[in-house]
Amino acid sequence: MKNETYVISSNEKLARDIWRMQLVGDTSEFGNPGQFVNIALAGNYLRRPISVCDYDANSFTIIYKVVGEGTEKMSRMERGMRIDALTGLGNGFDTELCPKECTVVGGGVGVPPMYALTRKLVKEGHTVRVILGFNSAEDVFYEDQFRDLGCEVTVTTVDGSYGEKGFVTDAMEEGTYALACGPKPMLQAVFAKSSDGQFSMEERMGCGFGACMGCTCQTNDGPRRVCKDGPVFEKGAVAW
Amino acid sequence: MVNTKIMLNGIEIDNPVIPASGTFAFGYEFAPMYDLDILGSMSLKGTTAQARFGNPTPRIAETPSGMLNSVGLQNPGVDAVIREELPKLEKVFHKKAVANISGFSVEEYVECAEKFDACDAIGWLEINISCPNVHGGGMSFGTDPCEAAKVTAAVKKAVKKPVWIKLTPNVTDIAQVAKACEEEGADAVSMINTILGMRIDPKTRKPILANTMGGLSGPAVFPVALRMVWQVFEKISIPIVGMGGVASARDVIEMMLAGATAVQVGAANLVDPWACEKIIRDLPRVMEELKIENLSDIIGGAH
Structure with a gap:
């Protein structure tokens, strides 16, 4: 996990309530697809966990849905603005x-x-x-x-x-x-x-890095944190 | 050169900053982020006699300047904590940690306290009689001075390590509960646990938390916590471990001026995993700015 600042290079609407944001900065912690970043927004206490759509050596893309106050705020952010994010979160797909x-x-x-x-x-x-x-x-x-x-x-x-x-x-x-x-x-x-x-899996998160036990789900291997042990679980572990 | 050292029940700690229980897991999760040995100590995830999944999800909700949680004491049980979690912690943290203990009966508190009392890694026992997220235990011991006294007396009788009683703010007179704990031999009180609150999603017209209510933490509760530390300091003479919305070195100093000997940092760890490291790094600079030479000199200094 790293805490980095990114510069928004684009933020555009793709479909109904769906936006794509491209950000430039350090992606050295990004690993498997399916991992997520946890974004800090001015005026909101908790960060927003958003899955990574794609990334390369110095930029990444997120696609998010405007569902509440936080993501609405994100949709109004413009090119050149900065975003603080915790990166390299979750296990991703293997x-x-x-x-x-x-x-x-x-x-x-x-x-x-x-x-x-x-x-x-x-x-x-x-x-x-x-x-x-x-x-x-x-x-x-x-x-x-x-x-x-x-x-x-x-x-x-x-x-x-x-x-x-x-x-x-x-x-x-x-x-x-x-x-x-x-x-x-x-x-x-x-x-x-x-x-x-x-x-x-998706679950409402507190920290996004395994400290608060807010997003725990029951699995066949016992309770697991969606943010840290997941969000991706193998079929054999999933217990609905 | 300023001095941040503090004496806490006869144990000297390098600084008063202690990550609060429930926001720091079993500590080792934070080892990749910074050297844990810079901490004064750390309070471990609340532990019960038996393993607990906790409450159904969602169990986190956002609030203005804070958050609600209704985790409900998820933990693998005291034996698994001692067998599996403490050895992992001891590899990355070389100071004494605080065991945080919850229970549903006096016997359960005693059982867990006895087990942690035998662990070298543990310096203090923090008895949580204030969890707002479980029924038939937890907070019900903390809202009644007589029950609080019973738990304190039973645990004190059973263990050698210093015992802190973690108090709930969800009472009319917190000083009365603190006093009852002091009279039964508590070595310190830690306060405050979270304030009971809730949020409703206007779209679904239902509570956001599956458990309806949860505990409020974060900067929103800081003035309430500070006020209660002030009130309790006036009534007892054992140390107070102050907490509630602490997020900066200045907050630590404010909490100590109100009467805290040590200060726990909770929700701040969840939005900034480096929060405690930043506070500890800032502390000497802020002390110099405020002309504080020995941090321990300011305890209760505002009274």
């Missing part, structure tokens, strides 16, 4: 555990961390099938970016206004190795249909 063929599933605001993951999987020679689920056409983002990685991409919308109508699991093959991030009901459905896989 691509070494993945078989040659696997399915990446992202739902809504769970889509962003799957981008860096998919890029890594493709680079390591995996055949990746991507399924992105949204509520409606106006919520869809990053379909082209995933396709540009050279993957087969299926988009589903609940109301059928874009892509295939239905849930991500309607487009998912039974018995596949799944890597998933999204709302809990989606994770549970993917869990049920997968042979094995890794699942990124």
Whole structure:
């Protein structure tokens, strides 16, 4: 973990309530895809944990949904402004555990961390099938970016206004190795249909680095902190 | 050269800064961030006789200048703490730590206290009779002076190490509870635990915390904590370990002027994992600025 200051290089709206922010600064602590940063905002006591969508040697991208006061404040931040963040948090996805063929599933605001993951999987020679689920056409983002990685991409919308109508699991093959991030009901459905896989959990956090025990979840290995022992858990450990 | 050393129940500590229980896990989590040996001591995660998962999530909520938690004493149980956590801590922290103990009966407090009393790594026993997040124990001992006295007497009888009683602010007269603990032989009181509070999400129209209520901490509670330390200092003669929203070297000095001998830092660790290191680094500079030569000289200095 590191505490660094970043300069915003862009902050733009991608879809309904969905924003992308690019930040420049020290990314030396960034490891596996699926990790997150914890952002300090002036006027808010607690930091905001946001998953990393992508990063390189001196910049990174986050995609966030405006859901409350803090993320609304973020959406009003402009290029050139500075942000304080704790970086290199969480375990992230372990691509070494993945078989040659696997399915990446992202739902809504769970889509962003799957981008860096998919890029890594493709680079390591995996055949990746991507399924992105949204509520409606106006919520869809990053379909082209995933396709540009050279993957087969299926988009589903609940109301059928874009892509295939239905849930991500309607487009998912039974018995596949799944890597998933999204709302809990989606994770549970993917869990049920997968042979094995890794699942990124979400929980309201206090510190984001394992000190406060605020975000603990029950697993088959006992209580685990989503922020420090997760957020990614192997299928065998997940207890709903 | 200023002197930050403090005597706490006959044990000299390098400075009065102690990370508070529940914000520092079992200490070793912070070892990659800075040298833990710069701390005065540290208070470990609240421990009970049996392992506890704690309350359902969500158990964290934000507030203006603070936060609510309803963690509910998640811990692996006293035996696992001594067997697995303390050895990990001893590798990275070479001073005496504070064991923080909770229970649901007088017997449970005594059982845990006896076990920690036998540990070399532990210098003090902090008896938490003030957890607002568990039922049928914790705070119910801290809101009644008679119950507080019973726990204090039973633990004191069973152990050799100095015993602190951690007090709740959720009472009408905290000095009365402090006095009852002093009369039964408590070596210090630590105060304050969190203030009971809640938040409601207007969108769902439901409490944010799954447990409905939780304990408020952070800078929001500092003036309340300071006031209570002041009041208790007027009524007892054993040391006070002051805490509640402390986030800077100046806050430490203010807390000591109100009557604290040592000061715990809680929620600040959660938003800035280097908070205690910064406070300890700042302390000599702020002392010089305020013309304080010996930090121990200012204890209760505002009275």
